[in-house]
Amino acid sequence: MHDNPSPAAPRPLDQLERTIGDRAAQAEQSSSYTAKLLAAGVAKIGAKVTEEAAELVEAAAEPGTEGRTHFIYEAGDLLYHTLVLLRWRGVELAEVEAELARRFGVSGITEKESRAKHGS
Numbered sequence: 001m002h003d004n005p006s007p008a009a010p011r012p013l014d015q016l017e018r019t020i021g022d023r024a025a026q027a028e029q030s031s032s033y034t035a036k037l038l039a040a041g042v043a044k045i046g047a048k049v050t051e052e053a054a055e056l057v058e059a060a061a062e063p064g065t066e067g068r069t070h071f072i073y074e075a076g077d078l079l080y081h082t083l084v085l086l087r088w089r090g091v092e093l094a095e096v097e098a099e100l101a102r103r104f105g106v107s108g109i110t111e112k113e114s115r116a117k118h119g120s
């Protein structure tokens with residue numbers, strides 16, 4: 001007899017997206033950084049995304065194992081804040097993944113040329 005395989009654990013990004021969705025739905029904000037950020041709006045969330053992106057780029061230049069660990073930490077901060085911005089905009093991670101999947105097999109150079117043609 002084989003046991004049924006246990007269902008795969010949700011990916012951390014999916015789990016985090018769900019948590020952010022839960023925080024968006026909760027009225028109480030004082031105990032949740034996410035709820036406070038969402039209530040503050042796009043200017044505040046956008047500023048955090050910009051700040052975390054700059055910190056990630058800065059950490060990329062840090063040498064050694066500690067620098068690598070710091071870089072991963074900063075990447076986590078940026079991904080979290082990006083997911084909060086997606087939530088604020090009402091966009092699901094799956095929609096971004098679909099956009100990335102759509103680009104599979106399309107050279108970045110070809111895609112850039114088509115952007116130039118369409119003015120985007």
Ligand SMILES: N=c1c2ncn([C@@H]3O[C@H](COP(=O)(O)OP(=O)(O)OP(=O)(O)O)[C@@H](O)[C@H]3O)c2ncn1[C@@H]1O[C@H](COP(=O)(O)O)[C@@H](O)[C@H]1O
Pocket residue numbers: 016019023031032033034035048076077080
């Ligand atoms: N992954 C994260 C996460 N990453 C970073 N952060 C917060 O993002 C902030 C960014 O760091 P900064 O040093 O810039 O913080 P800061 O100066 O206090 O921020 P500001 O005052 O500028 O807003 C810190 O407060 C971090 O704690 C996060 N906060 C929450 N999560 C996840 O969201 C879940 C829900 O959190 P709450 O909404 O707080 O319950 C948590 O369990 C985590 O899984």
